[in-house]
Amino acid sequence: METVAVKTDPVTGLHSWTWHSPLPLECTSHSAHIRARNQQSVSQWSPLQTIPGWDIPEKSESNMFPQDKVVPVGSNMTFCCIVKEKEDFKEIMYGRQEMSATRLSRRTYAITATNQPVSGNTGTNVICCSQRLTLTGAVVFVGYPPGDEGLVCETRDLASAECSWKKGRDTGLRMRRSRTKYTLNGRDCLEANERKRWWCSSKAWEQSWTLVARNPLGTVHLMDSAQLTDRVHLLAPVNVTAVEVKAWSATLQWSWSVAAYKKLEMVCQLQLFAHELNSTRNYSGPGLSSVVLESLWPDVDYTVTLYCGSKHGFWKWGDKSAPYRIHTKMDRPDALDVWMWMDSSNTGCVFWKPLSVRKSHGALVGYEVSQSSAEEDGWTPVSLPPGNFSYPIILNNGSDITVAVAARNPAGLSQPSTVTTPAYRADSQLSMSELLSTNGSFVLSWQPNANASSGYAVEWVPTGCSGLCPVDWKKVPESDSSFTLNSDSLVAGVRYTVSVYALSTGAPTLLQRWQGYSQEMTPSQSVRELLPNQSGSDVLLSWKATAMENQRGFIRGYTIYLANAAHLELIANISDPEVQSYRVKGLSLSSYKFVVKAYTSAGEDAGATVAIKMEMDTADMLFVGILVPLGIMFCCLILISICCYKKREWVKKAFYPEIPGPKVPGDWSSPQGPLDVKPSPHSLVHIVESPEWDFTKEGLFPVPEEEEESENDNIEVDADSDEPALLRYYNQVVGDGSHGNQVSDSSGSSNTSVDSTQTEITYAGIQSPTSSQGACGGGGYRPQMQSVIGPAEPQIEFEADFQDDGLHAGYKPQCSWQLDSPEAENFSGSLGSPTSVTSSQFLIPESSEEKPQPSNTWFHNFLSGKS
Amino acid sequence: MAGRSANGRHGLRGHAGRTAALARLLHKDCIQLLELYRNSESLPSSPVDGDYLVSIPPLVPQLSDEEKISILHAALKECLRLLEDVITREDAEFSDEDSEYKRKRKTVRDRLGHLLASTEQLLVDGQKFEAKVKEELDGQAASGSFGLKMWIVRVLQDLVHWTGQTSDTLHSMPAEMEKAPKTMSRRTRRGAGKIRK
DSSP states (O other), rough: OOOOOOOOTTTOBBOOOOOOOOOOOOOEEEEEEOOOOETTEEEOOOOEEEOOTSSTTTTOOOEEESSSSSEEOOOOEEEEEETTTTTOOOOOEEEEEEEEEEEEESEEEEEEEEEOOOOOOTTTEEEESSSSSSEEEEEEEEEEOOOEEEEEBBSSSSSSEEEEEEESSSOOSGHHHHOEEETTEEEEEEHHHTOOSEEEHHHHOSSSEEEEEEEEEEEEEEEEOOHHHHHHOOOEEEEEEEEEESOOOOEEEEOOOOOGGGSSSSEEEEEEEEOOOOEEEEEEETTTTEEOOOOOOTTTEEEEEEEEEEEETOOOOOOOOOEEEEEEOOOOOOOOEEEEESSSSSSEEEEEOOOOHHHHSSSOOOEEEEEEEESSOOOOEOOOOOOOOOEEEEETTTTEEEEEEEEEETTTEEOOEEEEOOOOOOGGGGOEEEEEBTTTTTTOOOOOOOTTOEEEEEEEEEEEOOOSSEEEEHHHHHHHHEEOOOGGSSSOOOOEEEEEEOOSSOOOOOEEEEEEEOOOOOOOSOOOEEEEEEEEEEEEEEEEOOOOOHHOOOOOOOEEEEEESSOOOEEEOOTTTTTEEEEEOOOOOSSSEEEEEEEEEEESOOEEEEEOOOOOHHHHHHHHHHHHHHHHHHHHHHHHHHHHHHHHHHHHHHOOOOOOOOSSOOSSOSSSSSOOOOOOOOOOOEEEESSSOOOTOOOEEEEEEHHTTTTSSSSSTTTTTTOOOOOBBBBBOOTTTGGGGGGOOSSHHHHHTTTTOOOOOOOOSSOOOOGGOSSSSSSSOOOOOOOSSSOOOHHHHHHHHHHHHHHHSOHHHSSOOOOOSSHHHHHHHHHHGGGOOSSSOSSSSSGGSSSSSTHHHHHHHHHTOOO | GGGGGGTTTTTTOOOHHHHHHHHHHHHHHHHHHHHHHHHHHHHHHSSSOOOOOOOOOOTTTSSOHHHHHHHHHHHHHHHHHHHOOOOHHHHSSSSSOOOHHHHHHHHHHHHHHHHHHHHTTSSOOOOOOEESSSSSSHHTTTTTTHHHHHHHHHHHHHHHHHHHHHHHHHHSOOOGGSSOHHHHHHHHHHHHHHHHO
């Protein structure tokens, strides 16, 4: 129940009051009655008036309310679903969201959507469903009022108007009936209403403009006012053509699609596009339709774009014309930049720099080089293809040559550039200063020269280069006396020779020359020919600097390292690069490895390594290796001699015991005569004993008598034997000449030796009597008998012969050896045994010691203590 | 749906086979179109209250295959008309922005036209059947935008139904029927005779 104050309509005298229901009245039946109140008095209620809803039995179908409402974003709204008769209710969906429904009547259910978001393209569906069917639904369009702004009107034809604006925020309302409608000064804006463009046109210009944008949620009014002349937006020029194209200029013409433009004072802007030649030019005039394009470059493709605007009350540039292409004609090339570089006193090369597109004025077809000398009249021209940028020069008789070079393209020949041979000055002839770089660049300055009437030329070339060298130069005006050689024309790690010449009408004059690196680097190669030379306990290391192209910087010095297992030990730093040797002193006998590194301002190179093993000096070796052992040996011998002398009695007992005299029956005390043992001078046998026992070589050889007589100590006794004769044995052959036939050795002297009657024996040792084996004969005393160690057969024969000899001869005091073997080999084998000639007993008793013993006298004397 | 298997149980070949394949392809397109529309409008998958819009005489077994094709042809013809109405009304009322649904809608319209042209060649001369549309668009549109949307759904449901019926019928046709399309063959013969004269 609600109490309101209602006034009477003065015309009709009726009372009226409107009530807005939050719920659509169709959802269910609504009843109302009214009564009047005047202060404290209240009338009776009027009869109940009922507005029937759509849920009455007469309307049995399903329905939803409200339908197709357009509401602003964020608003709240109540929807009701009237379920058809005999159908159940399941849910109400708001879009994809299931809503909580409230039952209003038997068939009516309601939901309330709060803070509604903007709808999609076709609105937001609210759907009422039963368990099996989609019963009914409604669509709500949630969006924004119009957001358009910025109305601007202008003219394109100096008569009509075109107004445009910004659309602003999307309303979100895309249904036809809820789209934004536009009117311009009260007239429908067809273009915008069809949603093609956000502009409206008017056939006539008006001083002020009003745009009304309206949709179900709101209305926007946009205003604009301006004079027509202040809002001229020209259309694009048409039919743009170049009527006259030259090498350096062109005339451009165009026309206008609007006749009224011909009287309009306009300004035009022309854009020229070419490779690195873009430019913009302005032109003005009434009804401008032609301009002359000056300062073009020959043989260049230009693309021209043109647009214009009103000069008075300029509003904006008009539309651009379609791009138009212009290709300018060719022209003669510019003069070349020419330089001459001498690599010797009579050879050099003329260089010229390639012309840029701006200077060639057309594709070059070649170069023409002409040269003249003082001795020859006229010029000698040579044509070169366009890829050549140098030409060799040879001076005859040392006279200067002037060379002229010109470039040719289809349009003609350039002005020739001349250069005269500069005097060759070798680097060695000059005292060049070292040029230090600044951030990779060389900053050069020199004393101005009065002869430099044509300026200066700065030339730079890799030092020491010969042949095809990358000579580069730059010509400097005479007003300048400094130049910065940038790093982009230099290579790091390359030594450059930089020269400054004074240019005049004659030959260039060298003013100054430097050498330097734009950026020093470590040497790319190590020092060369690193050699160690031992001198006593010192080692002298010597080397040579690496080639200049590998130095990559000024060599500032050398460092010498001793390489250990894991690291390098710095032993010297030579800061003078001219010193290329170093003496390492006081080294002990061992192996050493030295590393020598050259260094520039950028650092050291990888280093060259050399190894040396320290060895003893030759004099030391002689002293230590020979004299010292000899001395020691000599001392030992003296000591042994002294010792033996002191102990001579013991030695004699130990090594030369007394030999008991023979005990024989009868009277042997006085021999009947002396025993003559003097060997026959014609029966000599050399017995050669090898210091090492060798079964394969025999030591006893018959020696020719003649050789014995030659008194040669190194007697060559046998052609097959190279062993020295250590033992000389004169044996008296006991047998007669029959034994000589048994010796079949190749030596012919064997036959003569068998007749020897005198035997000389050299004793190599002393044997005890008990060591004797066998017997020399069956009769008489035999103090010793040295058996022959050899084949059994010869010994048997030997014994047999001995028996025979014993029978035929008288007493034989001993029989140590018999040359009875018929076989030469057996004979030689027997002779080879040293034991075969060794006896420990003296054949001559002591009573006969006065007899001379030539072979061992001193030794006997020594042992016996006689001097 | 055995008849909707590959080339049918009788192994249709030639024109009838191609028509059956086209009908099966169109049926799938219609199912996808309905699904796309339901997704874009956030509509539940439950059917819309009401019968099919297009009605035809019952396809009793006594009818020959040719007669069934003729009846279904009439139904498809009405479906095409309804679809074109949908397109016109939809583009007028709602946003004309491009969408997958609209691309598929155009595909269905084009293929439905091709199917009608193709089935027309299988019709029996002299026999003409007509289909009826129970509810036209105007009555539905009066109930607002939602009514229009529901009517679109019903048109799409009809498309699914009648293209399915046509596909089944074409695939159940005996092989001998499609030896030579009668209408086409007669027309061809007549045309050929005219050319000979």
